[in-house]
Amino acid sequence: MLSRGLLRRSIYKSPAQMRLMMAPGLATAAALEAMAAAVRPGITTLELDAIAEQAVRDAGGEPNFMLEPGYRHTICANVNEHVVHAIPTDRPLEPGDIVALDVGAVIKGWHGDAAITVTLPDEADQGRSDAIAELSRVTEGAMWRGIAQLARATHLNEIGVAIAEYVHAESEYGILEDYIGHGIGRRMHEDPPVFNYPVPRKGPEVKPGLVVAIEPIISAGGIDTKIEDDDWTVTMADGSLSAQWEHSVAVHTEGIWVLTAPDGGAAGLAPLGVTPVPIP
Ligand code: MG
Numbered sequence: 001m002l003s004r005g006l007l008r009r010s011i012y013k014s015p016a017q018m019r020l021m022m023a024p025g026l027a028t029a030a031a032l033e034a035m036a037a038a039v040r041p042g043i044t045t046l047e048l049d050a051i052a053e054q055a056v057r058d059a060g061g062e063p064n065f066m067l068e069p070g071y072r073h074t075i076c077a078n079v080n081e082h083v084v085h086a087i088p089t090d091r092p093l094e095p096g097d098i099v100a101l102d103v104g105a106v107i108k109g110w111h112g113d114a115a116i117t118v119t120l121p122d123e124a125d126q127g128r129s130d131a132i133a134e135l136s137r138v139t140e141g142a143m144w145r146g147i148a149q150l151a152r153a154t155h156l157n158e159i160g161v162a163i164a165e166y167v168h169a170e171s172e173y174g175i176l177e178d179y180i181g182h183g184i185g186r187r188m189h190e191d192p193p194v195f196n197y198p199v200p201r202k203g204p205e206v207k208p209g210l211v212v213a214i215e216p217i218i219s220a221g222g223i224d225t226k227i228e229d230d231d232w233t234v235t236m237a238d239g240s241l242s243a244q245w246e247h248s249v250a251v252h253t254e255g256i257w258v259l260t261a262p263d264g265g266a267a268g269l270a271p272l273g274v275t276p277v278p279i280p
Helices: 015-020 022-038 045-058 126-150 157-170 266-272
Strands: 075-079 082-084 098-107 110-119 181-183 190-194 211-214 217-219 225-227 234-236 242-244 247-252 255-258
Touching (some): 015 022, 015 247, 022 098, 045 098, 082 098, 082 242, 098 242, 110 242, 110 247, 126 211, 126 247, 126 255
Antiparallel strands (some): 181 190, 181 211
């Protein structure tokens, strides 16, 4: 019997298709960079949303989150116990906040998707400042380990193994299971799923043409989530803090390239012994 998978369009992209994903990747990177430069106490996430939209449009892109039915913003801005899909608001950011900023862009029908976490130190609460910085550090490290593993893996489940090994070695944090990474291309969310933790199935082969968004979401407490009354915002069920980092990454014949980083991921991957290579 034919499995459904055989009837679907291949998840693997051609080199030409992956090259088309460079522009939306760079537009997404520009938005992240503009927001990171603007973050300070007093700024609102609605203001960050406008900054991100301008950066995406200046780079020739269109915000792709707006293409999701019912969503009107360029970013999701997940403050403190908010995990994903939080709508930007007029609440000014405050010292002690930890904010995951998730943004994407589409150009010529091809998508980019990435996220950073920013932390606002609180001089009056060193413990809080240290806690949010450490949560973001481990989450970013988990993302880079997942990306580095793509350069070596034979099957996609190895990404989750690498992420989980790192998180458990570095911390007592939890890895969310409700939200995972994904393929990306002509749609922002495509097959295959990219698990951030070990799963029994090996998943698809990691080979040239695979393009995935790797996005561990890490919690300082439990891993259960709930959806708020606005039907968008996802919050940690136990109110604990969370962080998210994400990049869209292409696997090609010569190596890997992080599409949503201006340097292809060179700085993040260097400590892990991986040198990204531009898509030929
Ligand atoms: Mg994503």
